[in-house]
Amino acid sequence: MFDPIMQQILTIARDAWAFMAGLLIVVALLGGLYFILQGTAGMAFGGSRMTSMAIIGVVGLVIIVLFAFLFLPQLGEMLKNFQPKPPF
């Protein structure tokens, strides 16, 4: 009875997942570009702190994106394995 409704909801959820994953990539690329600009400017002006902060920012951004794309699907698999049968 609930299956057709659930299929509709899951389709919407899949679309929303693809949209948000795409948005995350766009934000990460823009952020990476910003940090590269910051690092380049820092190097040009001789601002070593600015450059090192930009490098740290790029590394942090890569870690966040990797965390999102590797950890979240694993978390989903884990919760799927835990999905309980009706306890009544």
Next chain:
Amino acid sequence: MNEVTSLFLVFLREAWIALAAGFLAFAMLAGIAQMLRVSSASVLGANLWVWESISALLSIVVLGLFAFMGIPQIVNAMQSSLPDAGGCGPISELGTLASGLIGGLAALRMLKAAFATMFSASIGGASSFANALIESGEAIFGMILASAAIPLAAWFLGTC
């Protein structure tokens, strides 16, 4: 009466399975929404926003574990304390129907509370874990009341 009971329970079981699948989908959406927030906040340099998102992500994991591991155990424990039936005849059958329905509805109510909380987290709202716990507490209290009410009703209506 047994057929009616099994019909209701099949309906509630299907609802449980659908709600659990929806919960899982929205948990993933909430997770990626929080990761999007973390990445945009880290680019903007908003430290507080980053920590808020990380704590929201942790609360999503905790809520998921509570929904999938805690709720079935609570329902099993409470259902074992519900008296099946008092007496015999129609009272006994009504008692069986009532205890089955009470267990199923309480389980669904708890999962629905967790689902609503996860849904609010997935659309960017605060993942109010407290709301799910309050609704779960209300459902447990209702089951405790019912466990007292069923034998009283059987006694009142007359037992064999």
